[in-house]
Amino acid sequence: MADEIRTSKISAIGGLARSFNSALFSDIYSTLIGFLSGTRSFYIILSLGVLTVFVASISGLDAMRIGYRHAYNITREIPWGIIISTYIFFVVTSTGLCIVSSIGHVFGIKDFMPIVNRAVFLAVVTIFAGFSVIFFDIENPFRMAIYNALSPNLRSNLWWMGTLYGAYMFFMAIEFILLLLKNHRFATYAGLAGLISGVAAHSNLGAIFGMLHSREFWYGPYMPIYFIASAVMSGGAAIIFFTWIGYKVNNEKMDAPMERAIEVVSKLTAFMIAVILFFTAWKVVTGLVGSPPKREVIKAMLVGPYAANFWGFEIIIGMILPFAILLGTGFRNVNMSFLASVLMIIGIFFMRYDLVVEGQIVPVFHELGVNEYRGLLHYLPSLHEIMIITGGMGIVASAFLIGERVFNGHKSEGH
Amino acid sequence: MKFIVSRKRMSVTGDKKVCDEARQEDLTPLDYRTVKSLEEAKKKVWYKDWLKGGVNHREEDGMVVCDKKEKSRQWVVEINSLEELLEFQDKYGAIMITNSIPYKEVKKEITIL
Amino acid sequence: MRLDLDGLKKDPPESIPAIERRQFLKMGLVVTGVFAGGTVLSLISNIQRVFASPEEFKEKYPYTPHYSMVIRQNRCIDCERCLEACRRTNHVPPYGYRTAILERTIPDAIGQKREFIPVLCMQCNNPPCVRACPTRASYKHRGNGIIMIDSKKCVGCKACMVACPYNARYFNEEKRAIDKCNFCFDTRLSKGERLTACAAACPTGARTFGDLSDPSSDVYRMVHQIERPVWVLRAEVGTRPNVFYMKA
Numbered sequence: 208m209a210d211e212i213r214t215s216k217i218s219a220i221g222g223l224a225r226s227f228n229s230a231l232f233s234d235i236y237s238t239l240i241g242f243l244s245g246t247r248s249f250y251i252i253l254s255l256g257v258l259t260v261f262v263a264s265i266s267g268l269d270a271m272r273i274g275y276r277h278a279y280n281i282t283r284e285i286p287w288g289i290i291i292s293t294y295i296f297f298v299v300t301s302t303g304l305c306i307v308s309s310i311g312h313v314f315g316i317k318d319f320m321p322i323v324n325r326a327v328f329l330a331v332v333t334i335f336a337g338f339s340v341i342f343f344d345i346e347n348p349f350r351m352a353i354y355n356a357l358s359p360n361l362r363s364n365l366w367w368m369g370t371l372y373g374a375y376m377f378f379m380a381i382e383f384i385l386l387l388l389k390n391h392r393f394a395t396y397a398g399l400a401g402l403i404s405g406v407a408a409h410s411n412l413g414a415i416f417g418m419l420h421s422r423e424f425w426y427g428p429y430m431p432i433y434f435i436a437s438a439v440m441s442g443g444a445a446i447i448f449f450t451w452i453g454y455k456v457n458n459e460k461m462d463a464p465m466e467r468a469i470e471v472v473s474k475l476t477a478f479m480i481a482v483i484l485f486f487t488a489w490k491v492v493t494g495l496v497g498s499p500p501k502r503e504v505i506k507a508m509l510v511g512p513y514a515a516n517f518w519g520f521e522i523i524i525g526m527i528l529p530f531a532i533l534l535g536t537g538f539r540n541v542n543m544s545f546l547a548s549v550l551m552i553i554g555i556f557f558m559r560y561d562l563v564v565e566g567q568i569v570p571v572f573h574e575l576g577v578n579e580y581r582g583l584l585h586y587l588p589s590l591h592e593i594m595i596i597t598g599g600m601g602i603v604a605s606a607f608l609i610g611e612r613v614f615n616g617h618k619s620e621g622h
Numbered sequence: 623m624k625f626i627v628s629r630k631r632m633s634v635t636g637d638k639k640v641c642d643e644a645r646q647e648d649l650t651p652l653d654y655r656t657v658k659s660l661e662e663a664k665k666k667v668w669y670k671d672w673l674k675g676g677v678n679h680r681e682e683d684g685m686v687v688c689d690k691k692e693k694s695r696q697w698v699v700e701i702n703s704l705e706e707l708l709e710f711q712d713k714y715g716a717i718m719i720t721n722s723i724p725y726k727e728v729k730k731e732i733t734i735l
Numbered sequence: 736m737r738l739d740l741d742g743l744k745k746d747p748p749e750s751i752p753a754i755e756r757r758q759f760l761k762m763g764l765v766v767t768g769v770f771a772g773g774t775v776l777s778l779i780s781n782i783q784r785v786f787a788s789p790e791e792f793k794e795k796y797p798y799t800p801h802y803s804m805v806i807r808q809n810r811c812i813d814c815e816r817c818l819e820a821c822r823r824t825n826h827v828p829p830y831g832y833r834t835a836i837l838e839r840t841i842p843d844a845i846g847q848k849r850e851f852i853p854v855l856c857m858q859c860n861n862p863p864c865v866r867a868c869p870t871r872a873s874y875k876h877r878g879n880g881i882i883m884i885d886s887k888k889c890v891g892c893k894a895c896m897v898a899c900p901y902n903a904r905y906f907n908e909e910k911r912a913i914d915k916c917n918f919c920f921d922t923r924l925s926k927g928e929r930l931t932a933c934a935a936a937c938p939t940g941a942r943t944f945g946d947l948s949d950p951s952s953d954v955y956r957m958v959h960q961i962e963r964p965v966w967v968l969r970a971e972v973g974t975r976p977n978v979f980y981m982k983a
Contacts (some may be wrong), residue, residue: 244666244667244668245665245666245667246665246666246667246669249667250667274908275906276830276906276908281893283831283896283902283904283905284902286893286896286897286906287893287897314631315631315632315633316630316631316632317628317629317630317631317632317733318630320632344892344893345890345891345892346889346890346891346892346893346906346911347889347890347891347911347912348890350870350887350888350889350890350891351869351870351890351892354870354871354872354888354890355869355870355890358870358871358872358888359869359870359871360866360868360869360870360871362866363866363867363868363869363894364867365867365868365869365892365894366869366870369869415867415894418866419863419867419897419898420863420900420972420973420974421863421898421899421900421969421972421974422897456667456668457655457668458655458656458657458663458666458668459653459654459655459656460654460655460656460685462721462722462723462724463720463721463722463723463731464720464722464723464731467720498971566897567897570902571899571900571901571902571969572837572854572901572902572968574969575837575839575852575968576839576841577837577838577839577852578837578838578839578840579837579838580837612667612668612671615668615671615675616668
């Protein structure tokens with residue numbers, strides 16, 4: 208009986224899978240894919256990517272000129288907006304790519320080996336995109352370079368995060384170069400150094416939020432743990448996403464070891480979705496009985512202004528649907544895994560945005576009951592902010608496409 | 623028949639001998655691309671690299687394929703009968719036979735679990 | 736004050752007449768027991784009640800002078816002369832503020848239904864902003880405990896703005912740095928003035944500024960009395976502020 212239900216479920220999603228490849232879709236699908244690898248079209252997409260980077264740089268410089276206060280919708284009460292959340296989105300992805308690829312490259316699990324080169328390359332690209340985006344949020348980025356070294360505050364998570372991510376980017380770049388030189392022994396050491404600094408940096412990023420004792424919604428040991436867990440989830444999604452597109456760009460046939468790699472990454476990703484769902488559930492449940500400011504945020508998240516983001520994007524698009532797709536197809540349908548990864552990446556972007564903004568919507572003096580801070584605060588990104596984060600995505604897209612061409616589909620040793 | 627041989631948990635440096643019978647061989651990887659004809663391939667962004675990187679370009683199984691010029695060094699075992707295979711399995715315990723990355727000389731891979 | 740100790744005979748503190756106990760309380764002492772036929776009287780200080788945490792009392796006041804402000808909330812009439820004085824003295828731009836006056840309306844209150852709560856940087860003893868700053872641009876002054884900004888080191892990451900439980904910080908575009916109340920240290924205190932601009936400008940005495948380490952100062956006496964409650968804002972955060980609130 209249970210088997211029958213299971214089979215029927217699988218066939219229902221299998222049907223979805225077939226329809227994804229069936230007549231209606233196949234035209235659009237093959238046109239898209241043909242477009243991606245066709246010479247002229249490839250360069251058109253690449254130029255579009257470069258163009259967004261260009262427009263973003265103009266927007267960023269313009270914002271610098273007129274002042275971030277005018278260009279961005281950030282305020283005294285909500286100083287961190289979509290640029291910070293997108294920075295987190297990129298570095299979460301980067302750390303995740305590093306962690307998942309290290310399973311193969313540092314710990315030697317064969318199934319994960321085929322994805323290593325592309326993942327390491329993209330880890331460098333996404334962290335660079337993250338730095339580029341946050342460059343336009345920090346008011347004096349050049350001072351940061353100087354005083355980070357001259358006047359470090361060792362009690363500041365932000366200092367550790369910045370410094371460790373600097374080291375991380377360096378190690379990952381070295382690892383990628385060594386992989387290209389096929390110097391696997393030293394590449395492994397660089398990978399291990401990258402992994403350690405990446406995990407330390409990323410948990411410090413979580414701790415920036417987790418150690419703000421004035422912000423009930425963030426405070427606690429939850430954040431660093433949650434950040435690492437969601438990094439693995441994001442990394443898995445990014446690997447499936449970019450590997451699939453990479454193969455389409457090069458029109459390569461996915462061979463058995465690569466399919467197996469996508470399968471195990473899909474399994475890991477699905478497992479991490481379950482972990483994050485579990486985390487989220489308990490975050491909500493504990494929040495419901497927490498202090499009044501925390502309850503306000505949870506209320507805004509569940510039934511208030513952020514309900515659509517939370518239920519629609521974070522839970523359904525970001526986790527439930529991909530989980531159902533991955534489980535339903537038994538992790539073996541590469542195209543469906545790709546579809547799941549697309550949904551996840553969209554959902555995860557909203558997760559980061561909500562995490563950053565929701566922590567600030569309850570005014571600090573809310574409980575004082577003063578007229579000025581009775582309600583919740585509001586934030587919506589401005590055009591400048593949206594252009595800048597689009598530029599970050601443009602960096603990843605163009606660097607990815609250039610990478611596919613220059614490094615020829617990221618073929619690794621034994622693959 | 624030749625098999626690529628590997629272990630589930632690999633030495634990351636890749637230079638350790640996988641098993642007693644294994645010997646290293648330079649194999650010719652096949653570079654399949656999922657377009658139907660050579661004509662179509664000419665329009666693609668990867669065409670020049672693919673053309674330069676290999677020899678004997680041909681259409682096969684609804685795809686185009688070539689033999690890569692750059693050889694790939696792999697650990698290989700030669701097993702020619704079911705008896706030999708069973709003997710190999712007895713010696714190393716659980717093994718898994720899968721399709722390998724496609725080479726001209728070898729199509730299957732034995733993974734010692 | 737005269738106490739009739741000879742009249743106390745029994746051990747339990749309950750036996751002390753209420754009027755005597757109240758006298759002790761006024762001195763900031765709590766009677767915990769009377770021993771040995773009234774010759775030994777056990778008294779502990781009651782001061783720690785008004786602090787955010789007991790540790791603060793133990794540490795006493797680590798700075799000399801230990802600058803502090805007591806805000807007598809009921810005296811504030813929202814004339815905003817303090818805000819004006821602050822702007823002029825510290826060149827605060829129109830888009831920001833170092834101190835503000837919040838308004839609370841309680842519709843079902845009997846009589847007066849509105850009150851005003853002046854807020855500023857609380858110069859916390861356990862400041863979240865200082866910990867958050869990556870470059871030590873925000874720091875607590877070793878001498879007087881004021882939270883200062885070293886403008887040239889400020890990278891403008893805004894972490895301190897998010898960290899502050901009192902919304903005391905804003906980004907000042909002219910300085911290219913975070914700006915906040917520093918008890919007029921650079922503009923008045925370091926030049927020999929005794930009061931901050933806001934305290935000097937207040938016509939009703941809502942803001943009392945002084946040195947908490949000096950027992951003869953007004954702020955010390957206000958904080959160390961127990962007849963009227965003294966509180967701090969958002970005590971639950973554990974920042975141990977040096978700005979106290981009371982109604983007197």
